[in-house]
Amino acid sequence: MLARFKISKGIAGAAAALALAASGSAYSAPKTVLVVGDSLSAEYGIARGSGWVALLEQRLKQRKIDARVVNASISGDTTSGGRTRLPALLQQHKPNLVVLELGANDGLRGLPVNAAEDNLRTMIALAQKNSARVLLVGMRMPPNYGRAYTERFAGMYKELSGEMKVPLVPFMLEGVAQEASSFQPDRLHPLASAHPTILNNIWPQVAPLLQ
Numbered sequence: 001m002l003a004r005f006k007i008s009k010g011i012a013g014a015a016a017a018l019a020l021a022a023s024g025s026a027y028s029a030p031k032t033v034l035v036v037g038d039s040l041s042a043e044y045g046i047a048r049g050s051g052w053v054a055l056l057e058q059r060l061k062q063r064k065i066d067a068r069v070v071n072a073s074i075s076g077d078t079t080s081g082g083r084t085r086l087p088a089l090l091q092q093h094k095p096n097l098v099v100l101e102l103g104a105n106d107g108l109r110g111l112p113v114n115a116a117e118d119n120l121r122t123m124i125a126l127a128q129k130n131s132a133r134v135l136l137v138g139m140r141m142p143p144n145y146g147r148a149y150t151e152r153f154a155g156m157y158k159e160l161s162g163e164m165k166v167p168l169v170p171f172m173l174e175g176v177a178q179e180a181s182s183f184q185p186d187r188l189h190p191l192a193s194a195h196p197t198i199l200n201n202i203w204p205q206v207a208p209l210l211q
Helices: 002-028 052-062 079-093 104-108 113-129 147-164 192-209
Strands: 031-037 067-071 097-101 133-137
Touching: 031 052, 031 079, 052 067, 052 192, 079 097, 079 113, 097 113, 097 192, 104 113, 113 133, 113 147, 133 147, 133 192
Parallel strands: 031 067, 031 097, 097 133
Antiparallel strands: none
């Protein structure tokens, strides 16, 4: 009986040790940040490694936050394109955090705000269904699109943030859009020198989501 007790105790101890090891392994697993965006995140017109997404990965390493960044941004992409691409991206990368930076091209093309809002809502819900946190990155349109459209467009992000209970970066180009010298000749895409400012706009919302 004593021998049997010792064997049982040994098996239980080994099982506990394995469970602890598995738990520690899961705890230490790096987190994955998936950025789904357009040219503002895809390093359009600037050197590779100088955009805000690459700078984010560098900062995470500097702060010893164990996370990898997957940049799935495509120049010219719209909320409709992102909605189409997202299911496969979620399945492939299984992110802990999804950063949605889309909508600028919808606005520049004058597409209906309601459609863009519905696409973003669907993307947020899908990411949440897949156990990922979501950060919504907002954009604004130039005033020449008319007051009604620009206000409705900017308000879309705030409404979604409240409705879906996700954090929001109100305007990713804050501190950049006001400076014409911060842009490439097309006046749409920031220079590499402006991307640290963009990261600083986004970082305060990203960091808490990776804790």
